[in-house]
Amino acid sequence: MKKLLALLLTAVMLLALVACGGNNTGNNGGNDTANNGTSDTGDTGDAGAVDIKIGVICVHDENSGYDMAHIEGITTACEELGIDMANVTFKYNVAEDQKCYDAAADLADSGCDIIFSDSYGHQAFMLQAAQEFSDVTFVACTGDQAGVAGQSNFKNIFPYTYESRYVSGVVAGMKLKELMDAGTVTDPKIGYVGAYPYAEVVSGYTAFLLGIQSIVPEAYMEVQYTNSWFDLTKENETALALMENGCVIIGQHADSTGAPSAVQAEHEKGKEVYSVGYNIDMLSVAPDAALTSSQNVWSVLYKATLEKFIAGEEIPADFACGYAMGAQTISALGSACAEGTQEAVDAAWAGIKDGSLNVFDTSKFTVDGKTVDSYEVDFSIIDFNTGDVVFEGPVVNVIENGVFQESVQRSAPYFDLRIDGITELN
Amino acid sequence: MSTVRHSEPLIRLVKRDGISRSKSWGIRIAAVLLALLLSGLFIYSVTSLNPVDVYKAMYEGALGTTRRRWITIRDAMVLLCISVGLAPAFKMRFWNIGAEGQILMGGCVTAWCMLYLGASLPTPALIVLMAVVSIAAGALWGILPAIFKARWGTNETLFTLMMNYVAIQITSYCVALWENPSGSNTVGIINQQTNAGWFPALFGQTYALNVVIVLVLTVGMFAYLKYSKQGYEIAVVGESHNTARYAGIKLSRVIIRTMAISGAICGLAGFLAVSGVDHTISTNTAGGRGFTAIIVAWLAQFNTFIMVLIALLLVFLQKGASEIASQFNLNDFASEVITGIILFCIIGSEFFINYKLIFRKKKGGAKA
Numbered sequence: 169m170k171k172l173l174a175l176l177l178t179a180v181m182l183l184a185l186v187a188c189g190g191n192n193t194g195n196n197g198g199n200d201t202a203n204n205g206t207s208d209t210g211d212t213g214d215a216g217a218v219d220i221k222i223g224v225i226c227v228h229d230e231n232s233g234y235d236m237a238h239i240e241g242i243t244t245a246c247e248e249l250g251i252d253m254a255n256v257t258f259k260y261n262v263a264e265d266q267k268c269y270d271a272a273a274d275l276a277d278s279g280c281d282i283i284f285s286d287s288y289g290h291q292a293f294m295l296q297a298a299q300e301f302s303d304v305t306f307v308a309c310t311g312d313q314a315g316v317a318g319q320s321n322f323k324n325i326f327p328y329t330y331e332s333r334y335v336s337g338v339v340a341g342m343k344l345k346e347l348m349d350a351g352t353v354t355d356p357k358i359g360y361v362g363a364y365p366y367a368e369v370v371s372g373y374t375a376f377l378l379g380i381q382s383i384v385p386e387a388y389m390e391v392q393y394t395n396s397w398f399d400l401t402k403e404n405e406t407a408l409a410l411m412e413n414g415c416v417i418i419g420q421h422a423d424s425t426g427a428p429s430a431v432q433a434e435h436e437k438g439k440e441v442y443s444v445g446y447n448i449d450m451l452s453v454a455p456d457a458a459l460t461s462s463q464n465v466w467s468v469l470y471k472a473t474l475e476k477f478i479a480g481e482e483i484p485a486d487f488a489c490g491y492a493m494g495a496q497t498i499s500a501l502g503s504a505c506a507e508g509t510q511e512a513v514d515a516a517w518a519g520i521k522d523g524s525l526n527v528f529d530t531s532k533f534t535v536d537g538k539t540v541d542s543y544e545v546d547f548s549i550i551d552f553n554t555g556d557v558v559f560e561g562p563v564v565n566v567i568e569n570g571v572f573q574e575s576v577q578r579s580a581p582y583f584d585l586r587i588d589g590i591t592e593l594n
Numbered sequence: 595m596s597t598v599r600h601s602e603p604l605i606r607l608v609k610r611d612g613i614s615r616s617k618s619w620g621i622r623i624a625a626v627l628l629a630l631l632l633s634g635l636f637i638y639s640v641t642s643l644n645p646v647d648v649y650k651a652m653y654e655g656a657l658g659t660t661r662r663r664w665i666t667i668r669d670a671m672v673l674l675c676i677s678v679g680l681a682p683a684f685k686m687r688f689w690n691i692g693a694e695g696q697i698l699m700g701g702c703v704t705a706w707c708m709l710y711l712g713a714s715l716p717t718p719a720l721i722v723l724m725a726v727v728s729i730a731a732g733a734l735w736g737i738l739p740a741i742f743k744a745r746w747g748t749n750e751t752l753f754t755l756m757m758n759y760v761a762i763q764i765t766s767y768c769v770a771l772w773e774n775p776s777g778s779n780t781v782g783i784i785n786q787q788t789n790a791g792w793f794p795a796l797f798g799q800t801y802a803l804n805v806v807i808v809l810v811l812t813v814g815m816f817a818y819l820k821y822s823k824q825g826y827e828i829a830v831v832g833e834s835h836n837t838a839r840y841a842g843i844k845l846s847r848v849i850i851r852t853m854a855i856s857g858a859i860c861g862l863a864g865f866l867a868v869s870g871v872d873h874t875i876s877t878n879t880a881g882g883r884g885f886t887a888i889i890v891a892w893l894a895q896f897n898t899f900i901m902v903l904i905a906l907l908l909v910f911l912q913k914g915a916s917e918i919a920s921q922f923n924l925n926d927f928a929s930e931v932i933t934g935i936i937l938f939c940i941i942g943s944e945f946f947i948n949y950k951l952i953f954r955k956k957k958g959g960a961k962a
Contacts, residue, residue, distance in 0.1 A: 259920050266872045277659050292783045
């Protein structure tokens with residue numbers, strides 16, 4: 169009796185589910201009209217409002233500085249374009265696996281016209297969804313395959329992060345110079361908490377060191393990877409280890425406040441150490457030790473993309489822009505910053521804007537003791553396990569007029585040269 | 595004559611001898627209703643949203659569209675598979691909290707097959723091979739703690755837990771080995787171009803094969819535990835080791851055999867997760883489901899058919915929770931509180947099924 173009842177109940181429940189699942193057209197149609205009905209009432213109310221539905225897939229939620237930057241970016245862009253936030257659906261804590269495809273497909277089902285994802289690892293799943301929903305545009309932020317994937321409704325956007333990295337390096341350089349002039353520091357050693365040994369990270373820390381070297385030419389750097397984008401404890405420990413090694417300034421390309429907190433703690437013990445953050449203002453966790461943070465202004469990229477989308481223009485497969493368009497900034501300077509820092513920062517921004525300052529000027533760095541005259545990058549996407557070419561891309565010499573042309577051939581960074589003066593510890 | 599007056603406590607707990615089926619289900623349903631009421635209060639007091647809207651959103655999130663229904667079924671099937679795997683071990687009172695590791699090991703060997711044999715073997719053969727190796731890998735991860743338990747009486751709770759960490763480390767090593775593109779620390783979608791080693795669609799449904807495999811296991815495990823001699827041995831060992839010995843049951847053999855089965859099915863769940871759902875491997879492939887499945891198995895009292903309901907309920911709550919987060923811009927934590935309240939009430943209801951409360955009677959009733 170007991171098992172019979174259980175069996176029956178189960179069978180009924182499963183049947184009901186599967187039956188509903190199989191009934192493709194009937195149920196779906198019903199739901200779609202229901203959904204449209206609710207959203208339409210909102211739209212028709214104020215004529216002239218932009219009538220598009222946007223989906224956003226976030227790898228974490230507002231507790232992560234990185235995702236917060238994206239959430240704010242979308243919100244600002246929508247405000248400026250007059251898009252009602254009721255038309256924007258966020259999906260939070262979407263891991264970089266099948267769940268991303270599920271989320272993307274679900275957003276497309278619910279009638280989204282354009283769908284963004286904020287993390288690199290979402291890309292493959294966004295592409296998969298793009299192949300299935302050809303009338304929906306999928307934008308994978310920080311991705312690197314759209315240019316060569318040949319899927320017309322699949323796009324990538326990425327800001328010129330290296331610019332704000334460089335300028336935050338200038339801030340760090342000014343502080344380093346002050347400390348060396350005062351005689352408190354003799355060894356200009358920089359530490360960097362990196363996430364992964366990936367071009368995006370390499371490009372970032374190289375720009376950071378070049379910014380420092382523009383003030384203190386003899387500065388050099390040690391990089392240690394945490395192999396995670398977000399790991400409070402590991403970033404904290406890595407920063408401690410670097411300070412133990414004698415690093416004076418700790419930069420980071422990882423999303424938590426682990427490193428700045430560690431630097432603040434050491435600073436309070438009387439050690440002359442300072443921190444440069446990423447994404448979010450670190451003054452709240454390191455009021456004495458934080459100098460500044462390099463920041464992306466994602467709203468600029470979102471706005472540019474949405475503007476084209478609304479106007480019905482072709483969105484470039486790959487879009488990148490920087491300070492000149494307002495997509496780069498650094499956070500408010502900390503009280504520990506050296507005198508004259510603001511002026512140096514302004515000068516650097518001005519140089520970047522008018523083109524007189526190139527971050528990756530080949531005369532400013534060497535590889536194995538030699539200046540780099542030409543560097544060929546293969547933009548094909550290769551399956552690293554089989555060695556097969558997934559998407560054929562061009563091979564391009566990215567050094568032009570004595571400058572490494574970062575984020576020009578493709579929005580995602582490809583500067584992966586290991587320049588002299590930087591040591592990777594792991 | 596002096597009489598010592600014992601004041602009767604206001605409430606007494608009495609273990610029930612038995613309870614009718616209708617009554618026990620009545621208590622469970624009351625618990626669910628109470629849970630909905632409580633979380634409704636929570637929702638209203640914290641967010642001032644209409645609880646009915648929130649419940650409607652939960653329902654929509656889990657079952658609102660064809661795709662969502664299939665995703666709910668798909669995820670429930672993986673959870674169910676793990677729970678079915680845990681059932682014999684827990685029925686034997688062998689605390690196998692190593693399902694996470696067993697899943698990961700099954701997942702790792704599956705991913706290895708997809709990566710290295712994807713180009714040379716046809717998919718049906720590959721799927722059979724992956725099922726076999728994942729069963730073997732999971733079984734190995736289950737047998738090791740069982741051997742130590744049977745031979746030297748080691749603590750299986752600690753042992754299986756430690757095996758999880760070993761499996762996680764092996765998985766991170768594999769991810770580093772197979773990462774694509776290099777430096778990303780993810781394996782990416784395996785065989786995205788060729789779909790080699792992916793579960794084929796059955797009856798036009800992508801996840802139908804998942805359902806078929808898991809339901810076969812569910813029925814099989816029910817019969818195994820209920821009707822087979824080995825199932826009876828498991829029940830006896832679970833009740834008392836001494837009774838089992840007295841009855842001539844060879845303890846060590848039953849422990850090792852049962853854990854091999856338990857690990858094997860969990861390993862198969864790893865195969866299901868990698869080949870049938872994710873098409874990639876990461877340290878999150880198990881994603882805590884090895885622990886959630888313990889709740890499923892335990893709540894169902896090892897009845898695999900009840901497990902179907904509970905697995906569906908848990909996945910329903912999970913999908914509902916993320917839909918609330920998305921629709922009302924609530925933090926995930928808020929929706930997890932709701933899930934927590936509902937689970938708490940359901941688990942709590944088991945208490946009232948096993949015990950009854952007796953209130954002190956009004957004065958007149960008491961004998962002098």
